[in-house]
Amino acid sequence: MSTYQFVGKSIERVDALEKVLGTAKYVGDYYLPGMLYARALRSEVPHARIVELDVSPALQVPGVKAVITCDDFVDHGNFGFPVKDQYVLAYQKVRYVGEAIAAVAAETEEAALEGIKAIHLVLEPLPGLFDIDHALDPNAPQVGPDRADGKHPNFLDMSPVYKGNVDEVLKQCDVVLDLKYTTPHQEHAYIETEGALAIPTPEGGVVVYVSCQSPFIDKGILQMVLGLDPARVRTIIPPVGGSFGGKDDLNYYTSAQVAALALKTGKPVRMTFSREESMIASYKRDAAHMHIQLGASHDGVLRACRAKHTFDSGAYASQTPFTAWRGSIHAMGAYRYDACEVEITSVYSNNGFSGAFRGFGNTEACFAIEQAIDEMADALGMDPIDFRLKNCLRLGDETPHGQILTQSVGLTECLQIVRKASDWDRKRTEYSRQAAGDIRRGIGVAALFHGTSLGAEGIDSATSTIEIENDHTIVLTSGLTDYGPGSRTVYTIIAAEELGVNMKRIIMLRPDTNTAIDSGPTVASRSTMVGGNAVRNAARNLAQTINLAASDLLKCSVDQLYRVGEDFVGPSEEVVRWDAVVDHARDMGLVLSTYGKWVAPKIDWDHHGGRGTPYFAYHFAAHVAEVEVDVRIGKTQVLNYWAAHDSGTVIFPEGAYGQVYGGVAQGIGYALLEEALYADGYLQSVNFDTYLIPTSMDVPEIKATFVQTYFSEGPYGAKNIAEPAMVPAAPAVLNAIAHAIGRRIRDLPADLEKVVLGEALRKKGSPVSCKIGLKTK
Amino acid sequence: MKINFTLNHQPVSIDVPAGITLLRMLRDYLGVTGPKEGCGVGECGACSVLLDGLLVDSCLVLAPQVEGREVVTIEGIRAPDGGPNDLQKNFIKYGAVQCGICIPGMVLAGEALLARTLHPSREEIRDALTGNLCRCTGYQQIVDAIEATALERSRLQEQQKV
Numbered sequence: 001m002s003t004y005q006f007v008g009k010s011i012e013r014v015d016a017l018e019k020v021l022g023t024a025k026y027v028g029d030y031y032l033p034g035m036l037y038a039r040a041l042r043s044e045v046p047h048a049r050i051v052e053l054d055v056s057p058a059l060q061v062p063g064v065k066a067v068i069t070c071d072d073f074v075d076h077g078n079f080g081f082p083v084k085d086q087y088v089l090a091y092q093k094v095r096y097v098g099e100a101i102a103a104v105a106a107e108t109e110e111a112a113l114e115g116i117k118a119i120h121l122v123l124e125p126l127p128g129l130f131d132i133d134h135a136l137d138p139n140a141p142q143v144g145p146d147r148a149d150g151k152h153p154n155f156l157d158m159s160p161v162y163k164g165n166v167d168e169v170l171k172q173c174d175v176v177l178d179l180k181y182t183t184p185h186q187e188h189a190y191i192e193t194e195g196a197l198a199i200p201t202p203e204g205g206v207v208v209y210v211s212c213q214s215p216f217i218d219k220g221i222l223q224m225v226l227g228l229d230p231a232r233v234r235t236i237i238p239p240v241g242g243s244f245g246g247k248d249d250l251n252y253y254t255s256a257q258v259a260a261l262a263l264k265t266g267k268p269v270r271m272t273f274s275r276e277e278s279m280i281a282s283y284k285r286d287a288a289h290m291h292i293q294l295g296a297s298h299d300g301v302l303r304a305c306r307a308k309h310t311f312d313s314g315a316y317a318s319q320t321p322f323t324a325w326r327g328s329i330h331a332m333g334a335y336r337y338d339a340c341e342v343e344i345t346s347v348y349s350n351n352g353f354s355g356a357f358r359g360f361g362n363t364e365a366c367f368a369i370e371q372a373i374d375e376m377a378d379a380l381g382m383d384p385i386d387f388r389l390k391n392c393l394r395l396g397d398e399t400p401h402g403q404i405l406t407q408s409v410g411l412t413e414c415l416q417i418v419r420k421a422s423d424w425d426r427k428r429t430e431y432s433r434q435a436a437g438d439i440r441r442g443i444g445v446a447a448l449f450h451g452t453s454l455g456a457e458g459i460d461s462a463t464s465t466i467e468i469e470n471d472h473t474i475v476l477t478s479g480l481t482d483y484g485p486g487s488r489t490v491y492t493i494i495a496a497e498e499l500g501v502n503m504k505r506i507i508m509l510r511p512d513t514n515t516a517i518d519s520g521p522t523v524a525s526r527s528t529m530v531g532g533n534a535v536r537n538a539a540r541n542l543a544q545t546i547n548l549a550a551s552d553l554l555k556c557s558v559d560q561l562y563r564v565g566e567d568f569v570g571p572s573e574e575v576v577r578w579d580a581v582v583d584h585a586r587d588m589g590l591v592l593s594t595y596g597k598w599v600a601p602k603i604d605w606d607h608h609g610g611r612g613t614p615y616f617a618y619h620f621a622a623h624v625a626e627v628e629v630d631v632r633i634g635k636t637q638v639l640n641y642w643a644a645h646d647s648g649t650v651i652f653p654e655g656a657y658g659q660v661y662g663g664v665a666q667g668i669g670y671a672l673l674e675e676a677l678y679a680d681g682y683l684q685s686v687n688f689d690t691y692l693i694p695t696s697m698d699v700p701e702i703k704a705t706f707v708q709t710y711f712s713e714g715p716y717g718a719k720n721i722a723e724p725a726m727v728p729a730a731p732a733v734l735n736a737i738a739h740a741i742g743r744r745i746r747d748l749p750a751d752l753e754k755v756v757l758g759e760a761l762r763k764k765g766s767p768v769s770c771k772i773g774l775k776t777k
Numbered sequence: 778m779k780i781n782f783t784l785n786h787q788p789v790s791i792d793v794p795a796g797i798t799l800l801r802m803l804r805d806y807l808g809v810t811g812p813k814e815g816c817g818v819g820e821c822g823a824c825s826v827l828l829d830g831l832l833v834d835s836c837l838v839l840a841p842q843v844e845g846r847e848v849v850t851i852e853g854i855r856a857p858d859g860g861p862n863d864l865q866k867n868f869i870k871y872g873a874v875q876c877g878i879c880i881p882g883m884v885l886a887g888e889a890l891l892a893r894t895l896h897p898s899r900e901e902i903r904d905a906l907t908g909n910l911c912r913c914t915g916y917q918q919i920v921d922a923i924e925a926t927a928l929e930r931s932r933l934q935e936q937q938k939v
Contacts, residue, residue, distance in 0.1 A: 012869050019877030020865040020884060022811030022851030029810035189912050191815045191823050192878040241813070241878030242912050275816040484876030484913050654872025654918070661915030662875065688820035688910065696906035696916040701899070777817075 006493045006503060007651050007716050013489045014508055015239065015482070024239045027195035027211045028272040035197075036065055036105040038258050038271035039112035041119050042281060042774045043094035043101060044767070046350040046681025047129070047141065050092055052122035055102050061118050063111030066264040067104045068257065073225040077256060081217075083156070083317035085145050086249065088225050088256040094123065095143055095315035096352050097681050097770050098281035100253060105261040105269045109777060117775065128350040128681050129154065132289060132312045135347035143315065143348040156313050156346040157321040159328035160610035163400045164339030166293070169304035173295030175379050181292070181368040182747045185312070185676035186285035187685075188357055189693045192241020194282065195272035196255040198262035205232030206259045211240045212251040213481050214521040215511040221252045222259055233259075237511040240483035244666070245356035245523065247483065249318050250282050276686045276773030284676050286320055286346075286354035286361075287312040288327075290368040294375075300382050302373075302391040304339040305400075307331040309365065311346040314353035320346045322457050323354070325607075327361030329614045332400050333369040334411055334449035335391045340400040342610070351678040356523060358666060359727045362450055367670075367748065370446040370731030375744065383428065384735065385419050388447050393620075401605075403613045408711040408719065410646030411447060414622035417644040417705050418445065422624040431739060441639075442740025443626045446731035450724040451615030453526040456605035460526070462519035462534040466495065466542050467593035472579045474499065474506045476538070479519030480531040481511050485722050486655030487527035491535045493651055494715055498539035499546070500563045501578060517595065525619075525720035528651060530600055532715040537596025545592065549585030550576065601713060617711055619724040620646040623664070623732040629740045634752030636672055636737055641702045643728075648711040648719030659721045660704040667729020669694045675749050679765015686773045782843045784809070785853030793840050800824045800835035803850060811851035811881045815910070822909030825882035826850050832889035832908070851881035854888060863929055864888060867922040875913035882909045887923040895931035899924060 018024040055067040070076040070089040077088030090101045104115035127141040134140055135154045144153040170176050196210040205228060212218050219235040222228065235255070240247060254271055261269040273281070288311050295304040309331065313320035324346040331342045344361075357363070377387035393399060395409045419425070427443045434440060454460045465477045476495050482488040488508045496503045509515060519531060551558045554570030562569050566578040585592055605612040626640040643660050650656045673692045677684045685691035710717035730748060737755065738744045745754050753761040778795045781788070784807065793802050803809040803826070812835050815823030819837040826835045827849040856862045861869065864887050874880050883906065890897060890905035897905070902920045911919065 013872065013874055015877070016869040016874040017861060019874045019880050020861055020868045021855075022881040022884075024877055025810065026813070026878065028813070029804075031805075031808065031810075189910075190876070190878075191821055191910060191912055192813065192876070193815075239877060242876040244912070275818070275821075486875070658872050658875055658914055658918055661917040662911075662913045663915070665915035666912070687818050688816045689818055693910060693912060694915075695910065696903040696920070699915050699917070702915060702917055 004497055006497045008649065008653060010654065011489060011493055011652055013486055013655065014492050015488060026192055026239050026241050027197055027209055030197050030209065030270060032268040035268040035270055036107060036265060037109045037112045038103055038105045038261055038269050039116050040100035040257060041102045041116040041121065043090065043097055043099040044771050044774060045094065045123055045125055046097050047126040047143065048094050048123035049126060050090060050094065050101065051124045052120060053101065054120035057118040057120055058104050058115040061111060061115045063107040064115040065105050065107065066261050067102055067115065068260050068264065069102045072260050073256065074227040077225045079221050079225060080317060082321050086316050088253050096350055097683065098352065098774065099315065100257065103257040103261060105265055113777060130349060130351055130678065130680055132310050132347050132349050135349055143350055154348045156317055156348060157324060158343055158345045159325040161328055161340060161342040161401055162610040163337065166304045166306045166339040166341040169339040170293065170295040173303050174298040175376065176293065176295045177372065177375055177379060179292050179372050179375060180746060181290045181371060183288045183364045183367055184748055185287045185352065185354065185678065186357060186670055186674050187279055187676045187691055188244045188246030189691065190242030190244060190246060193273040193275055193278035194247065194251050194254055195270065196251060196258045197268060197270040198255065198258040199268045200262045200266050203232060206262055207234045207236065208255045208259055209236050209238050210251050210255040212237065212247045213243050213483055213523065214248060215481060215513050216479060216518040217521055218252055218255055219513045222256055225256050226259060235513045237481050240481060243483040244358045245360065246282060249355055274777060275688065279686045279691065280683055280770050280773055283318055283353045283355035285357035285363065286323060288364040292368055292372045294372050296376055296380060300380055300387055300390050302335050302337055305332040305337050307342045309344045311344060312349050312351055312354060313346045314349055314351050316353045318353055318355035320354050323356065323361035325457065326451065327365040329401065329451055330362040330449065331365040331369060333373055334393045334447055334620065336393065336397055337400050350681045352683060359723045360524065363727050366448060366727045367730045370728065371734055371744065371746065374444065374735045374738065384445050385415055385424060389415055392447060393449065401614055402611045408617055408648060408709040409620060410707040410709040411449065411620035411622065413707045414620055414644035414646055415447060417707065418622045418624040418642045421703055421705065422626065422642045424624060427626065438630060438632050440629050440631060440740040441627065442629065442736040442738065443624060444732050444735025444739050445622060445624050446728035446735060448621040448724055448728040450619045450727060452617045452619055452720050453530055453600055454524050455615035456603050460520065460530060460600035461597060462531045463517040463595055463597040464534040464538040465517060465595045466538040468582055472582050474501065476506055476508045476535065477516040478531050478535065479511060479516045480527050481522040485659055486652055487531060489655060490528050490532055490652045494532055494535045495539040498536055499543050501566050525722040525724065528718050528720055529714045530598060532651065532718060533598035534596050536715045537598055538594060539596065541594040541596055545585060545590050546581055549588055549590060550581045552588060553581060553584045616713065617719055619719050621724050621728055623728040625732040625736040627733060627736040627740055629737060629755060631741055631755065634755030636750060636755060638668055638700045638733060641700050643702060644705045644707055645721060645724060646707040646709050647721045648714050649708050649717035650706050651716060651718050656706065656721050657704055660725045661702050663725025664702050664729045665694050665699045667726045668699060668733060670748060671730040671733035672749050672751065682765055682767040682770045684765055686769045778841060780840055780844055782845060783847040785849055795841055797840050798836050799838040799840050799843055802840040803835060809850050809852055813878055813881065822882040822886065823879055825885045825909060827885055827889060830892060832886055851884060854884055864922065864926045867926045871918045871921040871925065873914060873918040873922040879909060879911045883911065883919050887926065890923065891927055891930060895927050895934060897927055
């Protein structure tokens with residue numbers, strides 16, 4: 001359908017070769033001469049006051065070269081956004097098991113471990129807060145910082161959406177459901193653990209290689225906590241071994257720790273985490289307690305939704321205020337209502353700490369509302385897809401937030417595609433009538449809308465630089481990181497498309513704060529749209545210069561030029577090579593280095609009134625899962641899976657399919673297996689032997705379809721894919737389980753116990769794995 | 778202690794502490810960083826190597842255990858020209874690579890399977906990958922790449938017979 005040369009075509013990922021050869025160097029693969037190994041002393045209690053901390057004994061350990069505490073940083077290493085409540089190393093208190101208190105650099109990993117064991121530390125335990133339902137009780141242990149506004153110190157934020165009067169409308173409804181759902185903490189489980197390497201520079205600065213998402217946030221924090229000017233700090237992002245939202249905060253702590261140790265010792269210092277340390281210390285997807293009231297009339301029209309959720313932020317705010325906000329915008333699902341009232345409250349606790357994770361609040365909220373929608377369809381005796389089609393958002397509709405959807409709304413198409421592809425109507429009927437038995441099948445659906453990019457979270461722009469080198473290759477940068485999904489390939493495709501050159505001619509650099517330009521955080525599935533538009537603008541700016549040179553060389557006007565492959569052809573059929581045009585441009589004195597910026601359309605959201613335009617566009621999707629449940633042992637196998645995504649134009653198909661497959665796999669893990677359970681603040685699963693993520697046998701063959709509704713603001717009409725691919729998976733699977741067994745599981749994960757018993761089988765928790773995991777290699 | 782073994786088809790003789798793992802010996806003493814440490818307890822397969830042709834987690838093998846044996850890491854999987862072999866090319870072609878941290882192990886798991894059979898079903902391919910965790914891809918394109926390679930190699934084998 002398109003006339004594009006590269007966009008939408010089968011393309012090889014730009015960084016695949018070094019990865020299949022095993023030559024890609026991740027942070028942990030760097031071994032520099034004289035490099036020291038760092039390790040952090042981490043809290044083994046969930047909440048305590050630091051009474052005594054004497055690090056000098058560590059320096060007596062052979063091989064230990066330096067040790068640092070919060071006193072080695074400006075303002076004790078205080079940082080954090082939107083709430084400045086974190087410390088690079090703990091200051092006065094520890095608030096979660098795994099919080100770093102001091103860090104040692106030594107000649108070997110063994111010496112570093114001995115060093116942290118030698119540190120003299122006395123902690124005075126404080127009462128812990130583990131039950132978020134009681135976080136705001138007047139006598140609850142105080143976890144959050146003191147505050148002057150009279151609000152409870154454990155209160156973090158409340159994000160509302162309001163439309164009409166829910167109580168009035170619910171009174172008029174024929175069917176009203178009142179439902180409670182919970183989701184657990186989830187571990188990102190990137191296969192590469194956290195790590196950073198700092199190299200001191202002769203000028204007194206530091207270069208940090210760090211496996212993180214957002215290079216300029218890292219650099220900004222380093223400048224602030226180290227008291228260095230911008231020219232003295234450089235952050236470089238090597239290949240990142242998976243992230244999913246999980247490689248920000250903790251790697252900022254880590255890069256600041258190794259940077260301080262490098263400056264203190266004058267040597268390169270690397271810290272890489274063991275899996276146990278990674279799981280214990282790293283932030284998780286927030287756990288959520290969710291309460292939904294849904295009202296509809298007999299004819300199948302949804303009328304009202306009230307959603308009152310509580311998100312567990314854990315020890316620090318991190319991204320939870322934003323997560324809860326995104327959750328609030330999506331908590332009612334992609335439907336029309338007469339009245340809607342959403343309030344998501346986020347609170348502090350001593351259950352680890354929560355931060356960004358794929359889906360970012362919508363994964364939790366969608367799980368609840370999409371099961372509730374299914375329960376309403378059941379109550380009304382309607383088919384779940386018919387019920388969704390009757391009520392879902394369509395082009396021209398006004399959302400419950402008050403936003404008119406003016407373009408790129410493909411939800412009905414997505415629902416119709418998965419219905420047909422999955423043979424839904426036949427299977428739904430057949431499985432509804434299956435005879436009683438131990439092996440039962442079911443089929444379930446879930447719908448999704450997901451606001452693209454940052455929305456009202458902040459200023460939303462990106463910048464790319466582009467330059468032609470002496471050998472006529474093109475060097476492209478972005479301030480955004482490709483930590484796996486494929487944005488470097490997307491950017492290379494876009495630049496090649498705009499310039500009409502072979503992709504091999506383009507060298508897409510990894511982020512380096514000395515060469516790239518700050519483009520905000522690499523989050524919110526914003527790389528393709530926001531970063532892609534920046535690349536497109538940069539390449540177009542460069543193309544203007546090149547076209548000018550070509551027209552001068554071919555003695556014609558720019559609009560008389562045409563292209564055959566990379567070559568330029570003038571009106572007299574004279575052909576000149578790309579290299580010749582570039583050389584001529586240089587001879588003309590033209591500047592072959594430029595940049596492009598893209599600023600997202602302005603959005604407008606009233607954070608108190610809960611009305612406005614929260615995002616400038618939405619991704620829509622529908623998933624169908626077909627499951628087989630062995631009700632004797634509670635085992636659910638996902639047999640088949642269909643996913644249809646309105647992602648706008650697909651620029652890099654292999655990458656887009658990969659996002660859907662991987663997202664669905666993570667969603668199946670969230671649905672059936674994964675629970676990062678905190679018992680009295682202690683994580684109960686600290687490695688992959690007890691924290692199970694889906695294997696190749698747990699994930700079915702997935703049939704993915706893209707509904708490419710053109711989005712005028714996106715590059716070539718593209719929106720996004722990364723997060724939305726995961727979000728509807730868990731509710732689709734849980735709706736299928738309900739269909740199979742005739743009983744709802746409202747608390748994730750739907751593990752063996754919940755399927756068989758209907759409730760979790762809880763053993764008494766233990767601090768042992770955390771305590772061992774923090775003190776072993 | 779001194780350990781003599783074959784690494785990627787070359788003889789190696791190296792003095793290492795007796796208690797370290799094969800993974801540690803490869804990475805810290807031999808600079809072979811293709812195998813990654815993902816969990817250290819034999820669950821994730823990021824450290825996979827071929828030991829006498831069998832897929833093993835090098836984090837669970839003690840260095841002295843490879844005395845006199847043959848170890849192949851991802852660095853030893855190459856086409857004759859030093860570039861990617863057919864399986865590696867298919868990983869690229871089928872979009873099987875995302876973050877890439879599991880990929881050395883996945884390629885070796887694929888080679889271990891294809892050494893046993895050139896006619897695996899998709900189910901058998903999935904079964905052969907159960908010891909290798911991937912958090913990015915959902916495995917599907919990895920299965921595609923191995924399946925395509927099996928087909929190509931079996932065709933090649935048949936052609937050679939004729």
